[in-house]
Amino acid sequence: MTITELSPGLTLILGSVLIPLLRGRLRSAYMVLLPLLGLVHLSLLSTGEFGVLHFVGQELVTLRVDRWSMVFGWIFMIATLISAIYALHLRSPLQATAGFAYAGSAIGAVFAGDLMTLFVFWELTAVTSVLLVWAGGGLSAYRAGMRYLIVQIASGMLLFFGALVQLNATGSISFEHIGLDAPGGWLIFAAFGIKCAFPFLHNWLQDAYPEASEVGTVFLSAFTTKLAVYALARGFAGEDLLIPIGAAMAAFPIFYAVIENDLRRVLAYSLNNQLGFMVVGIGIGTELSLNGTAAHAFSHILYKALLFMSMGAVLYRVGTVKGSELGGLYKSMPLTAIFCIIGAASISGFPLFSGFVSKSMILSATGMEAYMVTWAILLFASAGVFHHSGIKIPYFAFFAHDSGKRCQEAPANMLIAMGIAAFLCIAIGVMPGPLYALLPYPVEYVPYTSSHVLAQLQLLMFSALAFSVLMWTRIYPPELRSVNLDFDWFYRVPLVRVTQRTGAALRATLGAGGRGVSAALGGLVLRLEAQRGPSGLLAKSWPTGSMALWVMVMLLAYLLFYYVG
Secondary structure (H helix, E strand, O other): OOHHHOOHHHHHHHHHOOHHHOOHHHHHHHHHHHHHHHHHHHHOOOOEEEEEEEEOOEEEEEEEEOHHHHHHHHHHHHHHHHHHHHOOOOOOOHHHHHHHHHHHHHHHHHOOOEHHHHHHHHHHHHHHHHHHHHOOOOHHHHHHHHHHHHHHHHHHHHHHHHHHHHHHHHOOOEOOOOOOOOOOHHHHHHHHHHHOOOOOOOHHHHHHHHHOOHHHHHHHHHHHHHHHHHHHHHHHOOOOOHHHHHHHHHHHHHHHHHHOOEHHHHHHHHHHHHHHHHHHHHHHOOHHHHHHHHHHHHHHHHHHHHHHHHHHHHHHHHOOOEHHHOOOHHHOOHHHHHHHHHHHHHHHOOOOOHHHHHHHHHHHHHHHOOOHHHHHHHHHHHHHHHHHHHHHHHHHHHOOOOOOOOOOOOOHHHHHHHHHHHHHHHHHHHOOHHHHHHOOOOOOOOOOOHHHHHHHHHHHHHHHHHHHHHHHOOOOOOOOOOOOOOOOHHHHOHHHHHHHHHHHHHHHHHOHHHHHHHHHHHHHHHHHHHHHOOOOHHHHHOOHHHHHHHHHHHHHHHHHHHHHO
16 A cells, blocks of 8 residues: 555554654654644545455445545644644653544544444544543542543444444445434444533543543543544434534533533533534534534634643643632733633634634524524523633633732743644634635635624623623622532442442342352452552553553554454
């Protein structure tokens, strides 16, 4: 195969293996060069299907290049470059190695032309991304990572079984439009829905992302959920069920984000909110709505990364992102505050910022197709996101009351990464033409009409007025140390108790033999925990670089066996 017949994701996956072997400035230069090579690789691709392999009587298309895969390929590679620059201050290579392998897996999935190739990269994103959660350190990050891994692996298993059902019924595993009525359609839909954080399946996102390190969260925010958006758009465009699902996703996170004290968790809820717009666009299924979905995914990756980077810089310098413990940081971190405000303006949809030129496409498509209730919900969600991400994040982090905390400005590499993302947020908002040219269908949409601009400015003005009145009257929920219960409470508390009581009943029924088996299994779990837990023997005795290298070697071996087979 030539380079133009290989998936660009392999550039990052194979390249990630060398990161632990390099040191100092050489490693930093390599981390920047690798995604740049990936961008060059993307520019050399031509439309068509390449890298076709034969496996158990099936053709596996490892590289399908069309307008859908290219628009997501470009933004994923740009996000990798920004994340790599943001991570240059790290001394340990683990997060960079995992981050590049994770990004490469997501890009490989985007260019997959069949369900089996998609499944392999789908599961690789799970295995590599969980390392970024665990890099946050501590028992809470370890447990959140385990829950995250279970959910992501379950999503992959549903995809695998759905592909088998499709293969058995049709004799094909090609990844085209699937639909709910297709053989295995509901299984594949559930797999995509889990990764997209559908309502009641969303808590893995708010559970895991805030536990990751400042670098890990930036990587995580870019790929997993947007890969699911791509998969839904490819496989289930026009499914009416997605419209109410997306509307619910856009609306319900607002209430949690308003009362949440952890500002990275606020951003995790707002991520759910923005995904709702994309899911509605997929459900409507017109060319305008699907273009809006692709454009909004592109814009969202940039401004969400910018917001997570600004909060990551605060966490890195101050050690906390609790709104109740911050305030007045604009004095110490003025550039970070400016970049955060640019991200906030973008996610809020201010004219001349990226969110305006993408979100308005989905709103226009919703109105044109006469989904007026959904349009009203999305309008409410637009006002809500301005409250919790456009105002709350920069206000409580950098302004509000002066917490008295004084620190250094963010490191230079963080500022450069934030500067690149901020520039792109403004450039896309001012000149949307280059983004529109990448979209899957021809674009005739004009975002800057007097009606669009005036309507959005009125919405933002009244939202800001409402926030000011609520703060002045002290009705707005204060930033307090608290624990907010979400749907995951039902499986993290009652389900655990039911499981424990069921186990106790079984042991009582089985008698001494059952107790012996239970004791043996319990002993095995304790031994595994002692060796492989966060403070276990294996966790302590291996250098981080060596562990990262061996993880990547095993993942690479798995991938090579797959292709050779």
